[in-house]
Amino acid sequence: MKILVTGGAGFIGSHIVDDYLMAGHQVVVVDNLSTGRLENLNPAASFYLLDIRSPEMKKVFELENFDLINHQAAQKSVPASVENPFLDAEINILGILNLLNLSVQYGVEKFIFSSTGGALVGDAGKIPAPEKAEVTAATPYAITKHAGERYLDFFARTRGLKFTVLRYANVYGPRQAGEGECGVIPIFLENLFKGRSSLLYAYKEDPEGCTRDYVYVKDVSRANLLALDLGDNTIINIGSGLEVSTSQVYRLLQEAAGKKKIPLKYGGERAGDLRRSALDITKAKEILGWEPKVDLEAGLAQTVKYYKSRKS
Numbered sequence: 501m502k503i504l505v506t507g508g509a510g511f512i513g514s515h516i517v518d519d520y521l522m523a524g525h526q527v528v529v530v531d532n533l534s535t536g537r538l539e540n541l542n543p544a545a546s547f548y549l550l551d552i553r554s555p556e557m558k559k560v561f562e563l564e565n566f567d568l569i570n571h572q573a574a575q576k577s578v579p580a581s582v583e584n585p586f587l588d589a590e591i592n593i594l595g596i597l598n599l600l601n602l603s604v605q606y607g608v609e610k611f612i613f614s615s616t617g618g619a620l621v622g623d624a625g626k627i628p629a630p631e632k633a634e635v636t637a638a639t640p641y642a643i644t645k646h647a648g649e650r651y652l653d654f655f656a657r658t659r660g661l662k663f664t665v666l667r668y669a670n671v672y673g674p675r676q677a678g679e680g681e682c683g684v685i686p687i688f689l690e691n692l693f694k695g696r697s698s699l700l701y702a703y704k705e706d707p708e709g710c711t712r713d714y715v716y717v718k719d720v721s722r723a724n725l726l727a728l729d730l731g732d733n734t735i736i737n738i739g740s741g742l743e744v745s746t747s748q749v750y751r752l753l754q755e756a757a758g759k760k761k762i763p764l765k766y767g768g769e770r771a772g773d774l775r776r777s778a779l780d781i782t783k784a785k786e787i788l789g790w791e792p793k794v795d796l797e798a799g800l801a802q803t804v805k806y807y808k809s810r811k812s
């Protein structure tokens with residue numbers, strides 16, 4: 501298959517590119533390198549340094565004749581979306597619309613979209629949350645990801661473009677960059693290696709911190725590989741199904757890093773932080789035959805290994 505991976509120089513996208521190439525597909529990457537890095541990019545992929553909103557995307561579609569689009573490029577920071585909802589909407593809504601329009605125009609068969617689990621459904625209902633849980637979309641980022649899902653449904657019903665939405669939990673692993681308040685694992689790692697303490701944002705009633713569902717990036721890219729042929733016109737959670745507190749992640753990371761113990765400092769409550777989050781992955785098992793293979797301890801060990809190799 502000939503596949504366009506948007507955001508293929510980013511953390512998750514670059515692993516998807518590697519797996520698609522390994523499976524024998526032809527891969528083209530479009531990335532504006534706003535958060536992605538060229539060093540992540542597999543040299544066997546063709547590369548366009550381009551914004552997904554650009555009118556020049558039309559030429560790329562015309563030249564390349566894609567069978568499938570895998571859309572990872574996004575404004576992915578919740579705090580940044582709160583700060584600047586306009587930019588978030590431009591990238592996450594106008595960006596996907598441009599790609600969907602071109603997909604229909606140039607006869608693309610299928611569109612895989614990376615959405616989000618926790619941020620969409622909030623923490624009010626059942627945990628782990630199934631795909632059918634009510635969407636609360638309480639932040640601009642969640643609103644625009646949900647809009648992307650709805651546009652896919654619309655394009656499938658009216659233009660026959662097939663899709664799979666993969667709603668990720670908290671993805672971690674090699675190549676993840678800690679930016680601002682995003683990516684607790686790379687932020688903790690950087691601090692541990694610099695001998696600095698890290699902040700724990702926690703509600704007073706939950707001193708161990710909020711809980712999240714952590715899934716290793718190679719498991720996520722394998723789900724994207726399976727979605728090439730399976731899971732048409734549906735939404736599928738990709739996570740571990742398990743709740744882990746922020747303090748527990750910190751303890752496991754300290755062990756994996758083999759660094760001297762530095763206690764977390766209490767950073768106070770962060771308005772809007774979800775208290776609890778985990779995704780029900782029954783549907784991924786049934787439809788994709790997917791379940792995570794790498795547990796948190798093993799995934800953190802791989803992440804530490806990558807981090808050390810970059811520092812040396």
Ligand SMILES: NC(=O)c1ccc[n+]([C@@H]2O[C@H](COP(=O)([O-])OP(=O)(O)OC[C@H]3O[C@@H](n4cnc5c(N)ncnc54)[C@H](O)[C@@H]3O)[C@@H](O)[C@H]2O)c1
Pocket residue numbers: 506507508509510511512513530531532533534535536537550551552553571572573574575576591595614615616617667668669670671672
């Ligand atoms: N990391 C997670 O835990 C997580 C969880 C849920 C969903 N997601 C989603 O997964 C996808 C990948 O996230 P990631 O963590 O790998 O982030 P990332 O920032 O590492 O990757 C995003 C890539 O998209 C590129 N990009 C951003 N805006 C662009 C634009 N306008 N035009 C072209 N390229 C652009 C960036 O340069 C980067 O290479 C995103 O859609 C994100 O919302 C991530």
